[in-house]
Amino acid sequence: xxxxxxxxxxxxxxxxxxxxxxxxxxxxxxxxxxxxxxxxxxxxxxxxxxxxxxxxxxxxxxxxxxxxxxxxxxxxxxxxxxxxxxxxxxxxxxxxxxxxxxxxxxxxxxxxxxxxxxxxxxxxxxxxxxxxxxxxxxxxxxxxxxxxxxxxxxxxxxxxxxxxxxxxxxxxxxxxxxxxxxxxxxxxxxxxxxxxxxxxxxxxxxxxxxxxxxxxxxxxxxxxxxxxxxxxxxxxxxxxxxxxxxxxxxxxxxxxxxxxxxxxxxxxxxxxxxxxxxxxxxxxxxxxxxxxxxxxxxxxxxxxxxxxxxxxxxxxxxxxxxxxxxxxxxxxxxxxxxxxxxxxxxxxxxxxxxxxxxxxxxxxxxxxxxxxxxxxxxxxxx
Amino acid sequence: xxxxxxxxxxxxxxxxxxxxxxxxxxxxxxxxxxxxxxxxxxxxxxxxxxxxxxxxxxxxxxxxxxxxxxxxxxxxxxxxxxxxxxxxxxxxxxxxxxxxxxxxxxxxxxxxxxxxxxxxxxxxxxxxxxxxxxxxxxxxxxxxxxxxxxxxxxxxxxxxxxxxxxxxxxxxxxxxxxxxxxxxxxxxxxxxxxxxxxxxxxxxxxxxxxxxxxxxxxxxxxxxxxxxxxxxxxxxxxxxxxxxxxxxxxxxxxxxxxxxxxxxxxxxxxxxxxxxxxxxxxxxxxxxxxxxxxxxxxxxxxxxxxxxxxxxxxxxxxxxxxxxxxxxxxxxxxxxxxxxxxxxxxxxxxxxxxxxxxxxxxxxxxxxxxxxxxxxxxxxxx
Numbered sequence: 001x002x003x004x005x006x007x008x009x010x011x012x013x014x015x016x017x018x019x020x021x022x023x024x025x026x027x028x029x030x031x032x033x034x035x036x037x038x039x040x041x042x043x044x045x046x047x048x049x050x051x052x053x054x055x056x057x058x059x060x061x062x063x064x065x066x067x068x069x070x071x072x073x074x075x076x077x078x079x080x081x082x083x084x085x086x087x088x089x090x091x092x093x094x095x096x097x098x099x100x101x102x103x104x105x106x107x108x109x110x111x112x113x114x115x116x117x118x119x120x121x122x123x124x125x126x127x128x129x130x131x132x133x134x135x136x137x138x139x140x141x142x143x144x145x146x147x148x149x150x151x152x153x154x155x156x157x158x159x160x161x162x163x164x165x166x167x168x169x170x171x172x173x174x175x176x177x178x179x180x181x182x183x184x185x186x187x188x189x190x191x192x193x194x195x196x197x198x199x200x201x202x203x204x205x206x207x208x209x210x211x212x213x214x215x216x217x218x219x220x221x222x223x224x225x226x227x228x229x230x231x232x233x234x235x236x237x238x239x240x241x242x243x244x245x246x247x248x249x250x251x252x253x254x255x256x257x258x259x260x261x262x263x264x265x266x267x268x269x270x271x272x273x274x275x276x277x278x279x280x281x282x283x284x285x286x287x288x289x290x291x292x293x294x295x296x297x298x299x300x301x302x303x304x305x306x307x308x309x310x311x312x313x314x315x316x317x318x319x320x321x322x323x324x325x326x327x328x329x330x331x332x333x334x335x336x337x338x339x340x341x342x343x344x345x346x347x348x349x350x351x352x353x354x355x356x357x358x359x360x361x362x363x364x365x366x367x368x369x370x371x372x373x374x375x376x377x378x379x380x381x382x
Numbered sequence: 383x384x385x386x387x388x389x390x391x392x393x394x395x396x397x398x399x400x401x402x403x404x405x406x407x408x409x410x411x412x413x414x415x416x417x418x419x420x421x422x423x424x425x426x427x428x429x430x431x432x433x434x435x436x437x438x439x440x441x442x443x444x445x446x447x448x449x450x451x452x453x454x455x456x457x458x459x460x461x462x463x464x465x466x467x468x469x470x471x472x473x474x475x476x477x478x479x480x481x482x483x484x485x486x487x488x489x490x491x492x493x494x495x496x497x498x499x500x501x502x503x504x505x506x507x508x509x510x511x512x513x514x515x516x517x518x519x520x521x522x523x524x525x526x527x528x529x530x531x532x533x534x535x536x537x538x539x540x541x542x543x544x545x546x547x548x549x550x551x552x553x554x555x556x557x558x559x560x561x562x563x564x565x566x567x568x569x570x571x572x573x574x575x576x577x578x579x580x581x582x583x584x585x586x587x588x589x590x591x592x593x594x595x596x597x598x599x600x601x602x603x604x605x606x607x608x609x610x611x612x613x614x615x616x617x618x619x620x621x622x623x624x625x626x627x628x629x630x631x632x633x634x635x636x637x638x639x640x641x642x643x644x645x646x647x648x649x650x651x652x653x654x655x656x657x658x659x660x661x662x663x664x665x666x667x668x669x670x671x672x673x674x675x676x677x678x679x680x681x682x683x684x685x686x687x688x689x690x691x692x693x694x695x696x697x698x699x700x701x702x703x704x705x706x707x708x709x710x711x712x713x714x715x716x717x718x719x720x721x722x723x724x725x726x727x728x729x730x731x732x733x734x735x736x737x738x739x740x741x742x743x744x745x746x747x748x749x750x751x752x753x754x755x756x757x758x759x760x761x762x763x764x
């Protein structure tokens with residue numbers, strides 16, 4: 001399909017050599033037989049036994065398709081992670097295991113059955129590359145920080161806010177920290193947190209577990225509780241059908257965010273509605289949006305975060321006094337030097353700049369879960 | 383798959399002769415050629431052109447599967463609505479149109495590709511028959527009452543409440559009416575609203591649009607605003623793998639609802655926490671749960687609603703003075719005499735009983751959307 005093939009092209013441009021790196025991993029591991037301690041992925045639909053993951057990070061798939069000629073599982077955005085062909089093990093069942101271990105964390109994938117692209121009926125779907133795709137979770141050594149624990153939990157509220165500029169009621173999700181609903185007067189700072197290209201306002205909670213990361217940080221007393229607001233960032237149609245990223249125009253989104261969403265949130269939630277208590281961060285394309293909007297409106301945001309989403313240059317920032325923090329991160333398999341050097345240059349110019357590199361991860365959600373976990377304690381400290 | 387086949391059996395037992403009725407409809411219409419005014423279903427994924435629906439309610443499907451030998455679309459729970467075989471129209475594209483018009487409203491469906499059951503990549507998924515299934519919306523003549531309009535919108539909050547009895551944090555969704563978040567002291571009555579077998583706590587908002595029904599009723603001044611709480615009702619495993627409905631045990635769910643969820647909601651939301659301001663209703667299996675729990679604990683609920691979920695008999699109710707309303711409904715293609723006669727018997731016995739029959743609908747969400755729309759204005763009137 002044209003839509004999907006162009007999605008692959010666009011997604012790949014963001015992926016920083018992901019194909020090469022993955023092929024390499026797979027080759028290194030090809031000789032090793034996986035340990036037979038496979039367990040159902042934590043993202044499986046209720047009662048579903050497959051897909052499964054073993055302690056090394058190998059993924060095993062099982063699909064029922066009695067008359068199919070070929071069943072191939074593609075892992076990663078647009079299938080750029082390479083395919084795992086399944087083989088027919090009974091009259092109706094196809095099975096297959098990845099050639100090598102997957103990196104820790106969340107991965108999108110899809111199943112190609114006789115040339116048609118479908119989702120794995122065994123697992124949940126997640127919105128990525130402009131479609132709801134299958135997802136699998138490779139248990140990470142540090143998964144505890146985004147685990148669902150017996151701690152007080154904040155609420156994630158679905159809101160519809162009026163949008164004159166797009167002539168509709170638009171959806172956003174608002175994380176309010178534990179205790180918010182019991183308070184009457186206590187007010188909170190706000191982080192506006194954006195998803196990446198092809199994702200939507202569901203990504204930061206579904207794939208990113210942003211709400212659980214916050215619940216756990218707050219339970220451990222590591223951060224000052226704040227509100228997180230997440231909405232759709234591809235306001236002008238830059239899906240493949242709409243021309244893709246090259247047609248990106250910040251104006252429609254900037255209007256929705258600044259003139260419609262922020263006023264709604266400040267009116268309906270107990271926010272501290274000033275520049276010094278407002279942050280903006282985003283992953284990938286959401287980072288480009290953060291970069292553009294924070295530079296255009298330094299009067300509105302004081303904390304900036306780019307997660308696998310580019311860097312700031314000192315000369316881009318007019319008024320140093322307005323910026324409390326610049327945070328830039330990426331996965332170690334992306335371009336770590338980029339964020340590290342950018343942070344050094346900003347520090348040399350007198351900015352409070354921090355870079356973070358997520359070990360052994362790529363342009364994927366494990367990088368961004370960790371980035372949020374590192375960023376959150378630096379926000380709204382005074 | 384055993385799971386799916388038993389799901390079909392169990393679902394069918396709830397469907398009151400749906401297969402026969404549907405076959406009949408299809409036959410009646412077989413000769414008529416559908417009008418060529420097909421439009422994308424409102425439930426399609428962003429940018430997806432198929433599935434489509436025409437002004438008569440015919441549904442048209444398009445699937446890409448170049449090497450497939452057969453592609454069949456099954457509409458309805460477990461495919462009991464009969465199949466629509468697609469035919470190959472190009473080297474890669476399969477298309478097909480239903481033999482007749484579908485009834486108004488929401489329908490689940492699935493796609494069988496070379497014997498394997500998958501979802502339609504063109505549309506959104508909805509949790510039904512214990513799996514995330516494809517959904518299609520046949521525009522209804524009365525769809526205005528659950529449309530997303532430019533009116534004040536309540537928020538739908540995802541909460542995790544602690545559950546000692548199941549040793550986890552359980553999820554629920556809480557609808558709070560417009561203005562709730564701005565209020566400081568105003569308290570609201572609560573409706574506990576349950577889904578049907580094989581569905582979950584997402585069904586009443588995703589399939590049912592309960593939040594939009596409430597927003598619209600409140601905007602028109604037709605109801606006293608109240609809170610709606612929705613959680614998972616299949617607490618003991620009665621999925622096909624768990625033995626199915628015949629193994630249903632109310633106790634685990636009753637414990638979660640009465641001892642864990644209600645106390646949490648009364649502690650974290652501004653509720654009027656007494657019997658006369660608490661209602662319980664449910665669809666299908668959720669009706670059986672409502673029936674059992676309201677009879678067991680008349681001290682907790684004063685408004686009872688069974689939506690395609692059975693009936694009450696006067697002799698079942700010990701203390702007439704505790705019951706403010708008994709509401710029983712179903713679709714006209716279910717068993718309308720059942721709810722009508724039950725209401726008459728209850729009225730004769732001195733109860734405030736109301737029956738509602740949804741015209742030209744079956745054991746499906748259009749029946750339950752309409753039932754909530756009719757029930758809501760009768761709740762918490764004093």
